Amino acid sequence: MAKILIIDDERSIRNAIREILEYEKFQVDEAEDGLSGVVKVKTGKYDVILCDIKMPKMDGTEVLERIMLLAPDTPVVMISGHGDIETAVHLLKEGAYDYIPKPLDLNRLLVSVRNALDRTEIVAETKKLRKKVSKSYEMIGESDGIKQVLEMIEKVAPTDARVLVTGPNGTGKELVARAIHEKSQRSDNALIEVNCAAIPSELIESELFGHEKGAFTSAIKQKKGNFETATGGTLFLDEIGDMSLSAQAKVLRALQEGKITRVGGEKEIVVDVRVIAATNKDLRKEIEAGNFREDLYHRLGVILIKVPALNDRKDDIPLLISHFLQMICEEQGVAKKVIDADALKELQDYNWTGNIRELRNVVERLVILSGKTITKKDVVQFVKL
Numbered sequence: 001m002a003k004i005l006i007i008d009d010e011r012s013i014r015n016a017i018r019e020i021l022e023y024e025k026f027q028v029d030e031a032e033d034g035l036s037g038v039v040k041v042k043t044g045k046y047d048v049i050l051c052d053i054k055m056p057k058m059d060g061t062e063v064l065e066r067i068m069l070l071a072p073d074t075p076v077v078m079i080s081g082h083g084d085i086e087t088a089v090h091l092l093k094e095g096a097y098d099y100i101p102k103p104l105d106l107n108r109l110l111v112s113v114r115n116a117l118d119r120t121e122i123v124a125e126t127k128k129l130r131k132k133v134s135k136s137y138e139m140i141g142e143s144d145g146i147k148q149v150l151e152m153i154e155k156v157a158p159t160d161a162r163v164l165v166t167g168p169n170g171t172g173k174e175l176v177a178r179a180i181h182e183k184s185q186r187s188d189n190a191l192i193e194v195n196c197a198a199i200p201s202e203l204i205e206s207e208l209f210g211h212e213k214g215a216f217t218s219a220i221k222q223k224k225g226n227f228e229t230a231t232g233g234t235l236f237l238d239e240i241g242d243m244s245l246s247a248q249a250k251v252l253r254a255l256q257e258g259k260i261t262r263v264g265g266e267k268e269i270v271v272d273v274r275v276i277a278a279t280n281k282d283l284r285k286e287i288e289a290g291n292f293r294e295d296l297y298h299r300l301g302v303i304l305i306k307v308p309a310l311n312d313r314k315d316d317i318p319l320l321i322s323h324f325l326q327m328i329c330e331e332q333g334v335a336k337k338v339i340d341a342d343a344l345k346e347l348q349d350y351n352w353t354g355n356i357r358e359l360r361n362v363v364e365r366l367v368i369l370s371g372k373t374i375t376k377k378d379v380v381q382f383v384k385l
Helices: 011-023 034-043 060-070 085-093 106-136 144-156 173-182 201-209 245-257 283-288 294-300 314-332 341-349 355-369 376-382
Strands: 003-007 027-031 048-052 076-080 098-101 163-166 191-195 234-238 259-261 268-270 274-279 303-306
Touching: 003 011, 003 034, 011 027, 011 106, 027 034, 034 048, 034 060, 048 060, 048 106, 060 076, 060 085, 076 085, 076 106, 085 098, 098 106, 144 173, 144 303, 163 173, 173 191, 173 234, 173 274, 201 245, 201 259, 245 259, 245 294, 283 294, 314 341, 314 355, 341 376, 355 376
Parallel strands: 003 027, 003 048, 048 076, 076 098, 163 274, 163 303, 191 234, 234 274
Antiparallel strands: 259 268
């Protein structure tokens, strides 16, 4: 049952709202002034808060500010007989979910409450999904190499500095990019991922910068590029070492000027994007070979983070296996399996050329093909399938 708090100094208003809300099977709590309302928010949890503006001890505007600090995800519907359009706009900017003038239209109030409850459910579900996604992309390890990476992430994430992540394929460079984004001030906005190696060179510019209708044969309508859609958030350029030189030149301009131009267009579009790039190539060698622009390298590599290969952090393998076992068993809907010491030793001694990606695949294979306990025999039989 949803719990709703009414903050209003007029008893008759509180009674009228309580009556209709209780008729609709909501649980209702009351506060006769702003200060009492804030105290109740501190000590209780509410699904929706209805708050008057003109009240003794603390007015509704200040109450709203306090609620945004105490319970920022709780929708607040402001009600008042003294407001105007300017007041309503101000309150909505400050975080109010809705504004309803007095005399109250109780039908409209009910609609607003129900919509606010729907929003609360969506916020809760989103948090649940984010937590699930974050767990899937969690960085696991206690080795010196991975500790250095985690320390760098903590230092770099709150800034807007561009980051270049290097390391062999399958080491978790994407996880580093995600961790930086999630811990940054841009985390409420999108993280847009672009695999530069997977997009044909003739299409990469359209993908990154968008195109105008008619810019080329298949451009049947205008399209925004990744730089535009990532504005306010983070753009992750994976396998940047495989990007064409012409696209590199445009990326360099975007980083230098904060502007892009769509393919086939002339209008400059301002973008606000934090760029994180990753590569498994030695860009210094690529520069010497004429395959990568040195000026772009220096623009991208403000902060360099090198992710170690799994063979260089084998002490982390037991932790990684435990993590993958739990996650994969949950995904497969089976009871969590255990692995015996000999099997674990066999996996630690293995040469992981495919790094963590290969390890995860092997663990999934063992979960599917082994019994309740994964043995050394299982590892020997299934690791090289």
